[in-house]
Amino acid sequence: xxxxxxxxxxxxxxxxxxxxxxxxxxxxxxxxxxxxxxxxxxxxxxxxxxxxxxxxxxxxxxxxxxxxxxxxxxxxxxxxxxxxxxxxxxxxxxxxxxxxxxxxxxxxxxxxxxxxxxxxxxxxxxxxxxxxxxxxxxxxxxxxxxxxxxxxxxxxxxxxxxxxxxxxxxxxxxxxxxxxxxxxxxxxxxxxxxxxxxxxxxxxxxxxxxxxxxxxxxxxxxxxxxxxxxxxxxxxxxxxxxxxxxxxxxxxxxxxxxxxxxxxxxxxxxxxxxxxxxxxxxxxxxxxxxxxxxxxxxxxxxxxxxxxxxxxxxxxxxxxxxxxxxxxxxxxxxxxxxxxxxxxxxxxxxxxxxxxxxxxxxxxxxxxxxxxxxxxxxxxxxxxxxxxxxxxxxxxxxxx
Amino acid sequence: xxxxxxxxxxxxxxxxxxxxxxxxxxxxxxxxxxxxxxxxxxxxxxxxxxxxxxxxxxxxxxxxxxxxxxxxxxxxxxxxxxxxxxxxxxxxxxxxxxxxxxxxxxxxxxxxxxxxxxxxxxxxxxxxxxxxxxxxxxxxxxxxxxxxxxxxxxxxxxxxxxxxxxxxxxxxxxxxxxxxxxxxxxxxxxxxxxxxxxxxxxxxxxxxxxxxxxxxxxxxxxxxxxxxxxxxxxxx
Numbered sequence: 001x002x003x004x005x006x007x008x009x010x011x012x013x014x015x016x017x018x019x020x021x022x023x024x025x026x027x028x029x030x031x032x033x034x035x036x037x038x039x040x041x042x043x044x045x046x047x048x049x050x051x052x053x054x055x056x057x058x059x060x061x062x063x064x065x066x067x068x069x070x071x072x073x074x075x076x077x078x079x080x081x082x083x084x085x086x087x088x089x090x091x092x093x094x095x096x097x098x099x100x101x102x103x104x105x106x107x108x109x110x111x112x113x114x115x116x117x118x119x120x121x122x123x124x125x126x127x128x129x130x131x132x133x134x135x136x137x138x139x140x141x142x143x144x145x146x147x148x149x150x151x152x153x154x155x156x157x158x159x160x161x162x163x164x165x166x167x168x169x170x171x172x173x174x175x176x177x178x179x180x181x182x183x184x185x186x187x188x189x190x191x192x193x194x195x196x197x198x199x200x201x202x203x204x205x206x207x208x209x210x211x212x213x214x215x216x217x218x219x220x221x222x223x224x225x226x227x228x229x230x231x232x233x234x235x236x237x238x239x240x241x242x243x244x245x246x247x248x249x250x251x252x253x254x255x256x257x258x259x260x261x262x263x264x265x266x267x268x269x270x271x272x273x274x275x276x277x278x279x280x281x282x283x284x285x286x287x288x289x290x291x292x293x294x295x296x297x298x299x300x301x302x303x304x305x306x307x308x309x310x311x312x313x314x315x316x317x318x319x320x321x322x323x324x325x326x327x328x329x330x331x332x333x334x335x336x337x338x339x340x341x342x343x344x345x346x347x348x349x350x351x352x353x354x355x356x357x358x359x360x361x362x363x364x365x366x367x368x369x370x371x372x373x374x375x376x377x378x379x380x381x382x383x384x385x386x387x388x389x390x391x392x393x394x395x396x397x398x399x400x
Numbered sequence: 401x402x403x404x405x406x407x408x409x410x411x412x413x414x415x416x417x418x419x420x421x422x423x424x425x426x427x428x429x430x431x432x433x434x435x436x437x438x439x440x441x442x443x444x445x446x447x448x449x450x451x452x453x454x455x456x457x458x459x460x461x462x463x464x465x466x467x468x469x470x471x472x473x474x475x476x477x478x479x480x481x482x483x484x485x486x487x488x489x490x491x492x493x494x495x496x497x498x499x500x501x502x503x504x505x506x507x508x509x510x511x512x513x514x515x516x517x518x519x520x521x522x523x524x525x526x527x528x529x530x531x532x533x534x535x536x537x538x539x540x541x542x543x544x545x546x547x548x549x550x551x552x553x554x555x556x557x558x559x560x561x562x563x564x565x566x567x568x569x570x571x572x573x574x575x576x577x578x579x580x581x582x583x584x585x586x587x588x589x590x591x592x593x594x595x596x597x598x599x600x601x602x603x604x605x606x607x608x609x610x611x612x613x614x615x616x617x618x619x620x621x622x623x624x625x626x627x628x629x630x631x632x633x634x635x636x
Contacts, residue, residue, distance in 0.1 A: 001521070002504075002512075002515060002521060004503075007503045007504055007508070011502065011503035011544070012503065311499060312499070312501050312502065315501070316501070317484075318458065318487060318493055319487060319488060319493060319512075319513055319516070320484045320485060320489070320513070320516060320517075321484070321488075322516075325516070393458075394458050394487075395458045395459060397495060398449060398452055398453055398458065398493075398572050
């Protein structure tokens with residue numbers, strides 16, 4: 001038996017391909033939305049991977065340093081390093097801000113790392129160009145997604161930095177490119193106030209009789225000096241020795257340092273489960289709506305194509321064609337339309353994904369799930385048309 | 401001569417119930433022998449289409465008897481289980497418009513029926529091509545229906561009606577869209593094929609041009625038929 005669906009498609013291939021392309025663009029958008037979600041999750045994971053940390057020591061009872069603000073003293077690392085099982089520790093600061101370069105600015109996550117000690121947790125693990133930061137001030141390593149190039153001069157708060165190295169896929173959980181600068185500079189950028197604010201604070205302090213006592217010389221200077229220091233970081237990143245249990249060491253830090261500590265899996269849960277949870281639900285809603293819209297469009301297209309063949313279907317029924325042959329004709333066409341749409345959608349999603357400002361990760365598994373979903377939608381959508389076709393009275397082929 | 405043809409006895413068809421019931425057929429008797437072409441003529445609303453639909457096993461009569469070949473297919477109820485198979489294997493249809501399947505070429509339009517009946521594609525196509533040769537359209541075997549003239553399309557439609565060698569062909573105004581010359585050519589083909597395949601052919605028509613070609617004519621009016629001898633003009 002010949003394939004009636006195949007012959008119909010062959011006969012009207014232009015209409016089919018055109019319709020399939022239209023459907024394919026819709027499927028492409030759906031696949032891209034899935035890719036955007038995967039990209040967000042991957043951004044979150046890559047942030048953790050690139051930090052090189054096994055444990056994150058943060059301010060007590062906070063979800064820092066990525067999901068909430070966290071501030072701890074920058075000498076805590078010494079005590080943490082002395083805990084058995086800890087291999088390396090490093091202070092780190094994170095601040096998402098607009099970084100200026102001439103007239104343009106780029107949203108980036110400015111990360112403060114201990115200068116001159118590459119390999120410590122928090123440092124970019126590898127560069128695609130240039131070198132690591134070697135000086136204590138005014139050097140930066142930027143992710144290429146920022147658009148900065150080697151030698152560029154960028155402005156962070158009141159200081160200018162020279163880009164000496166470039167990284168790839170070093171991004172925040174929001175997908176913003178990371179810019180690494182020396183820790184001292186980063187602390188200043190995050191905690192140091194502007195000159196007017198400092199002057200005003202000094203005036204307020206000097207007018208406070210508690211700090212400016214006539215009988216206590218040096219007290220005011222000491223208070224002002226303490227207000228001008230930047231002795232805080234956002235977190236201490238910890239690498240543990242091979243074979244050590246992260247949970248045990250985390251518990252030890254919690255107990256003796258009275259700070260909150262997260263393991264890799266806990267931090268992943270915070271980033272994926274809390275930080276991007278709303279965004280992922282939003283994308284999930286979009287995916288559901290797009291799936292419903294796609295199903296409605298496929299159903300409408302197949303229904304319209306079927307209505308255009310009512311007379312032929314009546315003739316086929318009159319001359320003894322079985323219902324399953326007619327149903328097969330419609331369903332096979334719906335599936336063919338789905339296949340054309342999926343191929344077009346996959347190609348378009350692959351082509352336009354790199355153009356998106358944020359990372360779009362098209363995973364093969366999503367493509368397989370997408371393909372199966374498209375086929376199921378097409379099969380379900382064709383049921384309406386099949387019902388219409390099976391209701392056609394063969395007597396319609398006979399006049400009167 | 402094979403025992404083919406069609407015979408109907410006391411066929412009635414009632415639409416609706418109670419006060420609104422309409423008797424479209426009121427005890428129709430008709431017999432068409434193998435190889436014979438008869439005309440079925442009547443004004444609009446006389447019951448022609450209802451009779452054709454009953455004969456074509458498309459709608460169920462209310463009462464009566466229908467014998468197709470040597471098989472009783474209806475006797476106050478259907479006597480066959482699979483009406484689709486009955487239509488496919490035992491009844492050929494030729495419509496007012498050819499209604500060819502637009503996405504199949506000429507050969508496959510004709511070969512579709514044997515394929516639906518389970519014949520291998522090659523064998524069905526061979527059978528179709530032979531029939532197309534008999535109807536002088538074999539040169540259009542690979543053409544699509546849209547590439548054919550009206551007369552060629554109707555010949556292909558006749559080939560489709562004949563391809564399963566049915567005992568009876570029901571032709572519903574097959575010459576309506578054709579001019580006199582082509583209309584007579586189609587009737588000649590039907591006569592030739594009826595003789596060649598010993599098929600009984602019932603031609604429903606309003607067409608004054610072809611009425612003189614029938615040797616026997618059934619007139620139908622208000623659901624009742626009566627038979628009349630036709631002129632039976634020789635078309636050879």
